Amino acid sequence: MARRAVKTISEHLDLSRVLKKPEELSTSWTSGTIFDCPAPLELEIGSGKGLFLSRVADQLPEHNFLGVEISPKYARFAAARLCNRQNHNAVIVCGDAASILKEQIPNNFLEAVHVYFPDPWWKRAHRKRRILRLEVLQLIEQRLRPNGIFHFWTDVEEYFLSTLNLLTTGTTLLGPFDVPEKNAEHDLDYQTHFERRTRLHNEKVYRTSFQKPQ
Secondary structure, eight states: OOOOOOOOOOTTSOOTTTEEOGGGOOSSSOSSSSSSSOOOEEEEEOOTTSHHHHHHHHHOTTSEEEEEESOHHHHHHHHHHHHHHTOSSEEEEESOHHHHHHHHSOTTOEEEEEEESOOOOOSGGGGGGOSSSHHHHHHHHHHEEEEEEEEEEESOHHHHHHHHHHHHHHOOOEEEEEOOOOOOSSTTOSSSHHHHHHHHTTOOOEEEEEEOOO
């Protein structure tokens, strides 16, 4: 399912607190330059419009959340959502998630990694561009703390099954674990806008989680 256009965010809106460049990230994660205070860190790869990031930041104020979005327009939209909700424990970085994982996240550090409805790159020749390729999954494994959780949802069965195969044959993560579907209590009670669109079209969502051994 293709991404829809997003509204243009005013250039006059100050997003400096919540919208960061990769070079602004601190590899120590203790200086307070990104978040107000140190806390367990969760990473979302491909934040889109920021629905998951803003909701989970409200629900778990004791955790920090870093969203990575490669599209500048979507990154600004997600940052504006965080700004409007006054989330102080979540930020968006506009950049490449694989590079950020490799260069700026320490080993055994992340509480969780979330990947929801990544671009499937439908053509076989383009599948090497998928974010969930073996080397990235192995980086995720390394960056998760012991007992840390990897969450993966998609509406593309082939992507789901091929990723499960990579995880079970190319990493030591435990799983897959079933993730039950929950009923939405209101119009935005979904993990992402993609989940909302998929379920409203009565299409299947494939969900799983994996855990790093202790």
